[in-house]
Amino acid sequence: MSKTRDITVTVNGTIHHAAVEPRLLLADFLRHTLGLTGTHVGCEHGVCGACTVLVDGDSARSCLMLAIQSDGHSVETVESLGRLGQMSVLQKSFHEHHALQCGFCTPGMLMTATDLLRKYPLATDDDIRRGLSGNLCRCTGYDHIVKAIRAVVGKSGAAR
Numbered sequence: 069m070s071k072t073r074d075i076t077v078t079v080n081g082t083i084h085h086a087a088v089e090p091r092l093l094l095a096d097f098l099r100h101t102l103g104l105t106g107t108h109v110g111c112e113h114g115v116c117g118a119c120t121v122l123v124d125g126d127s128a129r130s131c132l133m134l135a136i137q138s139d140g141h142s143v144e145t146v147e148s149l150g151r152l153g154q155m156s157v158l159q160k161s162f163h164e165h166h167a168l169q170c171g172f173c174t175p176g177m178l179m180t181a182t183d184l185l186r187k188y189p190l191a192t193d194d195d196i197r198r199g200l201s202g203n204l205c206r207c208t209g210y211d212h213i214v215k216a217i218r219a220v221v222g223k224s225g226a227a228r
């Protein structure tokens with residue numbers, strides 16, 4: 069019996085076919101199989117939010133999903149937001165508002181904020197704080213992250 073399962077998953081707009089072990093986490097598939105190391109792995113049990121990606125447009129903990137569960141679905145990682153030398157509107161705002169220090173939580177924060185801004189394009193500070201409540205940051209005290217997101221509310225391209 070084969071130890072792997074064939075999956076087809078669209079990641080950042082590109083279709084990938086792969087044979088994966090059934091126990092492989094989506095986070096490890098993204099990082100180790102596809103080389104998309106922007107998705108960080110912190111706690112590995114669904115608490116910190118560093119591994120947040122979007123699956124079919126909804127934020128999800130990629131440390132709590134198996135790669136085989138993404139079969140037939142669309143995944144967006146932090147690499148989808150900007151390009152080398154060309155940050156997205158949201159990434160620029162994080163930079164300008166000092167919304168990161170060590171940067172470990174940042175990919176998860178950016179993807180959670182992307183989900184939030186798509187669903188609540190006119191998000192208030194309360195919406196932003198509630199939306200980020202599942203993402204932990206050990207460095208910033210959160211205020212600068214909230215400011216960075218608030219600064220792009222209603223701006224074109226903020227949630228692409």
Ligand code: FES
Pocket residue numbers: 108109110111112113114115116117118119120129130131132
């Ligand atoms: S690494 Fe997934 S929630 Fe912490």
Ligand code: FES
Pocket residue numbers: 167168169170171172173174204205206207208
């Ligand atoms: S910037 Fe260091 S954990 Fe958030």
